[in-house]
Amino acid sequence: MIIEPRTRGFICLTAHPKGCEKNVQNQIEYVKSKGAIQGPKKVLVIGASTGFGLSSRITSAFGSEAATIGVFFEKPPKEGKTASPGWYNSAAFEVEAAKAGLYAKSINGDAFSSEIKVETLALLKKDLGQVDLVIYSLASPVRTHPETGVRHKSVLKPINGVYTNKTVDFHTGKVTDISINPCVDGDIENTVAVMGGEDWKMWMTALIDADLLAPNAKSIAYSYIGPEVTQAVYRDGTIGRAKDHLEATAFEITDLLKDLKGEAFVSVNKALVTQASSAIPVIPLYISLLYRVMKNHNVHEGTIQQIQRLFQDKVYTGKPIETDEKGRIRVDELELRADIQAEVAELWKTVSTENLPEISDIEGYSLDFFNLFGFKVAGVDYELESNEMVNVPSL
Numbered sequence: 001m002i003i004e005p006r007t008r009g010f011i012c013l014t015a016h017p018k019g020c021e022k023n024v025q026n027q028i029e030y031v032k033s034k035g036a037i038q039g040p041k042k043v044l045v046i047g048a049s050t051g052f053g054l055s056s057r058i059t060s061a062f063g064s065e066a067a068t069i070g071v072f073f074e075k076p077p078k079e080g081k082t083a084s085p086g087w088y089n090s091a092a093f094e095v096e097a098a099k100a101g102l103y104a105k106s107i108n109g110d111a112f113s114s115e116i117k118v119e120t121l122a123l124l125k126k127d128l129g130q131v132d133l134v135i136y137s138l139a140s141p142v143r144t145h146p147e148t149g150v151r152h153k154s155v156l157k158p159i160n161g162v163y164t165n166k167t168v169d170f171h172t173g174k175v176t177d178i179s180i181n182p183c184v185d186g187d188i189e190n191t192v193a194v195m196g197g198e199d200w201k202m203w204m205t206a207l208i209d210a211d212l213l214a215p216n217a218k219s220i221a222y223s224y225i226g227p228e229v230t231q232a233v234y235r236d237g238t239i240g241r242a243k244d245h246l247e248a249t250a251f252e253i254t255d256l257l258k259d260l261k262g263e264a265f266v267s268v269n270k271a272l273v274t275q276a277s278s279a280i281p282v283i284p285l286y287i288s289l290l291y292r293v294m295k296n297h298n299v300h301e302g303t304i305q306q307i308q309r310l311f312q313d314k315v316y317t318g319k320p321i322e323t324d325e326k327g328r329i330r331v332d333e334l335e336l337r338a339d340i341q342a343e344v345a346e347l348w349k350t351v352s353t354e355n356l357p358e359i360s361d362i363e364g365y366s367l368d369f370f371n372l373f374g375f376k377v378a379g380v381d382y383e384l385e386s387n388e389m390v391n392v393p394s395l
């Protein structure tokens with residue numbers, strides 16, 4: 001079939017298998033171009049199909065020849081109906097891994113559930129044995145708690161008072177004011193339950209109990225801090241509380257890993273267009289200004305540049321890992337550089353529908369958004385018929 005983008009708000013209902021494949025191949029080429037990393041050899045990636053998790057899987061495999069098991073929650077295709085992009089990405093990843101002689105298998109299901117944990121441990125036991133790196137990169141709006149059965153919903157709300165600021169509809173380029181009401185009872189707890197560290201710790205505990213972690217094993221989860229303008233809705237908002245919890249959990253997990261001499265970290269990453277971030281109000285406008293400024297300074301990075309640098313320059317250097325005063329690894333230092341932030345803040349004051357195309361990189365934002373779903377990817381012929389019924393070989 002001929003596959004075209006069909007968007008509804010900040011989601012795209014279709015995905016292009018060839019475009020997703022090309023994206024994965026481009027990421028692989030990038031990692032290979034940066035040379036070998038003395039990194040992990042057996043890696044479990046939870047949230048492995050898109051965004052930072054996919055880039056972590058690609059960096060592990062093609063940077064340090066790791067065998068990978070990827071866990072994700074994606075929609076397979078049906079006749080006449082495309083899969084979700086993470087499905088096509090994972091299919092392409094497995095094909096490329098096989099060509100390179102690398103072990104790669106995937107598990108598609110709810111990573112928050114006990115069933116998927118049990119299934120993953122069984123696959124590890126059968127095929128790989130102990131892993132030396134666990135990446136935890138889930139981004140989800142909901143989590144059904146495996147013990148209580150309660151379905152928690154995360155919200156993106158300020159905590160103290162109404163937050164009003166500019167936002168953009170990146171499809172139309174219209175800049176408007178948006179007001180977000182403060183959270184209500186239960187919102188913080190629910191958001192922490194979904195995006196905090198409890199599930200990460202459950203995974204790590206299960207892996208330790210099953211003796212599936214190698215000596216010196218590491219685990220890394222991803223966090224965000226961001227600028228002043230988004231602070232009330234992001235870092236000081238409900239999601240920020242979840243990130244505080246995630247960051248605190250890293251220390252608890254390091255404690256659990258003491259006997260193995262292992263360590264858990266949170267890496268604070270840069271703001272980037274992913275399915276998760278396009279859903280957050282205000283962030284797309286900030287990202288489109290940030291992209292413009294970072295591209296002007298030649299310091300722009302995508303998920304693969306961020307994660308490749310995280311592995312090569314921060315984690316697998318042969319030296320102790322450097323962290324900030326809160327024990328976090330920082331790869332957001334270019335985003336938060338004083339000169340970059342000062343320029344973004346200046347642009348933020350004047351940005352409007354009229355000057356948006358001129359002062360921001362809304363075009364780059366929009367292109368990245370379509371690219372996430374495999375559309376508008378350079379080198380792909382969208383006029384050609386493509387087969388939507390692509391298999392993930394291991395599934």
Ligand code: NAI
Pocket residue numbers: 046047048049050051052053071072073074086109110111112137138139140222223224268269270271272273274275276277
């Ligand atoms: P994403 O939406 O691209 O990826 C989310 C991944 O989680 C996908 O592989 C998806 O299949 C998987 N997933 C979601 N629910 C699942 C479930 N119930 N069971 C199994 N898999 C599930 O998101 P992104 O942006 O890569 O986020 C990953 C982490 O990075 C999050 O913790 C996010 O807060 C963090 N981060 C994101 C930044 C951004 O600007 N996008 C910046 C800094 C940190």
